[in-house]
Amino acid sequence: MSQALPGSERKQALRPLRLLLIDDNPHDRELVTRAISHHFAPLTVLPARDAEEFERAITEEEFDAAIIDYELRWTTGIEVLRRIKSLRPQCPVLMFAASGSTEVAVEAMKEGLDDYVTKTPGHYARLPYALDACLERRTAERAWAQLAAVVESSDDAIIGMAPDGRVTSWNHAAARLFGYPEDAILGQSIEQIIPPELREAEGSVLARIALGEHVNHYETVRVAQDRRAIPVSVRLSPILDRAGAIIGISKVARDITERKRVEEALRLADQRKDAFLATLAHELRNPLTPIRYATRLLEPGVPPQMASDAKKMIDRQLAQMAHLLDDLLDVSRVTRGVLEIDHEQLDLREIIDGAVASVRPLAETARQELTVSLPADALSVSGDSVRLAQILGNLLHNATKYTPTGGHIAVIGAATGEEVIVRIKDDGIGIAPEALQTVFDLFVQVEAPGTRSAGGLGIGLSLSRDLVRLHGGLIEAHSAGLGFGSEFVLRLPRAAETPALTESVAAPQKVTALGASGVRVLIVDDNVDAATSLSYVLALAGYQTAVAHDGRRALDLAETLRPSVVLLDIGLPSMSGHEVARHLRAVPWGKDLRLIAVTGWGHERDRMKSLEAGFDAHLTKPIDPELLLQHIARAARSVA
Numbered sequence: 092m093s094q095a096l097p098g099s100e101r102k103q104a105l106r107p108l109r110l111l112l113i114d115d116n117p118h119d120r121e122l123v124t125r126a127i128s129h130h131f132a133p134l135t136v137l138p139a140r141d142a143e144e145f146e147r148a149i150t151e152e153e154f155d156a157a158i159i160d161y162e163l164r165w166t167t168g169i170e171v172l173r174r175i176k177s178l179r180p181q182c183p184v185l186m187f188a189a190s191g192s193t194e195v196a197v198e199a200m201k202e203g204l205d206d207y208v209t210k211t212p213g214h215y216a217r218l219p220y221a222l223d224a225c226l227e228r229r230t231a232e233r234a235w236a237q238l239a240a241v242v243e244s245s246d247d248a249i250i251g252m253a254p255d256g257r258v259t260s261w262n263h264a265a266a267r268l269f270g271y272p273e274d275a276i277l278g279q280s281i282e283q284i285i286p287p288e289l290r291e292a293e294g295s296v297l298a299r300i301a302l303g304e305h306v307n308h309y310e311t312v313r314v315a316q317d318r319r320a321i322p323v324s325v326r327l328s329p330i331l332d333r334a335g336a337i338i339g340i341s342k343v344a345r346d347i348t349e350r351k352r353v354e355e356a357l358r359l360a361d362q363r364k365d366a367f368l369a370t371l372a373h374e375l376r377n378p379l380t381p382i383r384y385a386t387r388l389l390e391p392g393v394p395p396q397m398a399s400d401a402k403k404m405i406d407r408q409l410a411q412m413a414h415l416l417d418d419l420l421d422v423s424r425v426t427r428g429v430l431e432i433d434h435e436q437l438d439l440r441e442i443i444d445g446a447v448a449s450v451r452p453l454a455e456t457a458r459q460e461l462t463v464s465l466p467a468d469a470l471s472v473s474g475d476s477v478r479l480a481q482i483l484g485n486l487l488h489n490a491t492k493y494t495p496t497g498g499h500i501a502v503i504g505a506a507t508g509e510e511v512i513v514r515i516k517d518d519g520i521g522i523a524p525e526a527l528q529t530v531f532d533l534f535v536q537v538e539a540p541g542t543r544s545a546g547g548l549g550i551g552l553s554l555s556r557d558l559v560r561l562h563g564g565l566i567e568a569h570s571a572g573l574g575f576g577s578e579f580v581l582r583l584p585r586a587a588e589t590p591a592l593t594e595s596v597a598a599p600q601k602v603t604a605l606g607a608s609g610v611r612v613l614i615v616d617d618n619v620d621a622a623t624s625l626s627y628v629l630a631l632a633g634y635q636t637a638v639a640h641d642g643r644r645a646l647d648l649a650e651t652l653r654p655s656v657v658l659l660d661i662g663l664p665s666m667s668g669h670e671v672a673r674h675l676r677a678v679p680w681g682k683d684l685r686l687i688a689v690t691g692w693g694h695e696r697d698r699m700k701s702l703e704a705g706f707d708a709h710l711t712k713p714i715d716p717e718l719l720l721q722h723i724a725r726a727a728r729s730v731a
């Protein structure tokens with residue numbers, strides 16, 4: 092301020108000012124007003140000529156600064172100062188001091204007076220500059236307080252350093268992130284939080300800052316007080332004085348632990364997806380090879396035993412492919428949240444029995460002992476029999492897959508007050524502790540693809556978990572480690588009511604035998620191969636069959652043949668399977684007809700549409716011939 096320019100040239104002095112002037116001398120007030128009028132615009136001077144006026148001004152008026160005369164008739168300058176500071180602690184206050192006796196003013200400065208000016212004509216010229224300096228200091232103080240609040244409330248660590256790397260300021264976030272309280276690190280070297288192997292590199296960064304460069308975000312690692320490594324993104328800038336000299340370095344460090352975690356998770360998911368696609372290609376191609384060979388063995392002249400083996404091979408491979416595709420479609424449905432399940436009253440014992448029966452041949456081939464222990468009372472649950480069978484089948488299939496020849500698999504069902512619990516235990520290869528966390532994740536297979544021999548896509552457990560959740564239950568994996576076997580525990584809410592009796596389905600062998608001649612089955616499918624092969628299967632089972640490849644022909648044939656069962660494809664040329672079904676239901680003899688949709692459309696919506704059109708059942712291709720035979724046998728029984 093000492094080198095202040097003459098008033099007329101000080102552009103920044105032209106700030107607005109409302110000044111409270113506590114002086115009972117009109118002449119002096121006039122001098123003050125004149126002395127400052129060129130420096131402030133607009134200028135409003137609020138005079139306080141007596142105690143009353145002062146009190147009113149201090150309680151009711153707004154003002155930016157106050158000037159107190161050293162001599163007042165009604166009180167002392169110090170008293171006035173105290174009163175102002177008590178009500179407006181932030182308000183800059185100047186005082187006139189009598190020439191030759193400035194002790195009072197010096198005393199007053201201890202009580203918060205901002206500055207004083209000696210009351211001589213010569214000193215009046217200093218008044219506007221003194222006022223301006225006070226106001227500027229206040230503005231700077233306010234800005235500083237605001238900045239400090241911002242720094243303190245920041246989530247980023249904001250650190251001030253001297254050019255040599257000593258810490259000069261350390262905000263709350265820095266204390267939180269690195270664990271050092273402010274007083275433990277102020278004055279210490281910043282190296283404390285830099286890992287030893289990075290110190291040299293950090294030194295060169297500081298050297299760049301010393302040259303005035305800014306260093307934009309770079310990712311690095313810092314060490315907290317408890318020696319934890321914290322990934323951070325750091326930004327450094329020089330702190331300059333007015334002359335542009337570097338007086339310090341500011342460092343902003345952002346904790347990127349969470350971002351790193353998400354990046355890593357995405358990377359893993361991406362890696363898993365790639366591995367999955369490779370496995371998928373492999374798993375789909377695998378069954379195609381034997382199918383291709385086997386079809387050559389079905390030509391005439393091939394010895395009957397070979398042809399029969401070939402047929403079995405094709406069956407097995409097709410089943411595997413269909414299973415893979417079903418799982419894939421289910422996963423996609425779960426992901427899109429469109430998978431719905433039934434909520435029937437069921438006895439889980441029946442489903443366990445069914446699932447065990449389906450894996451028993453596998454276990455027998457591997458000479459594994461498969462034991463089942465179920466309570467005498469029903470294991471009542473509310474759920475979807477197909478989905479529950481799928482879950483149990485998955486777990487059991489895994490148990491045989493991941494248990495070596497000669498191993499043991501036990502299935503134990505039990506009910507507690509609220510839960511039905513099924514444990515599937517094996518003494519197979521087991522699961523490493525770190526893998527236990529992830530076996531239920533999509534596309535996770537513990538071994539790397541290519542090195543495994545068991546096959547599969549790594550979706551079975553993920554799908555099972557989702558299906559169990561849809562049933563309001565949960566599924567857990569336990570293992571004491573590699574080589575110690577595994578246990579999968581399925582928990583489902585126990586249903587209160589006793590299960591309704593469900594129609595028990597005859598075992599497949601019996602069904603085939605049931606194929607009563609005299610039962611007429613009409614097959615409608617525009618795929619000639621599909622219709623023909625199906626008609627062969629049914630003919631072999633003893634049924635009379637007829638084939639139509641479009642809706643119109645189907646209706647004509649039905650009218651003459653009066654079949655008991657119609658197997659109807661939905662997507663037919665010119666007339667849809669739904670329309671054909673409606674027509675058939677409308678004729679008098681069509682009421683008792685068994686109408687079965689045989690279609691590639693397997694969504695819940697499609698099922699509903701079929702039922703609305705009058706179908707009795709909706710089967711999704713590729714249909715297991717045995718299952719189809721069961722359906723037809725059921726129809727045959729009801730006609731008989």
Ligand code: ADP
Nearest residue numbers: 489490493530536537547548549550551552577
């Ligand atoms: P997939 O069997 O098709 O690989 P899953 O989702 O069914 O996929 O299983 C995921 C992984 O969990 C398997 O690759 C296997 O490593 C492990 N796993 C599942 N069941 C068992 C088990 N009973 N014993 C050992 N490991 C198992």
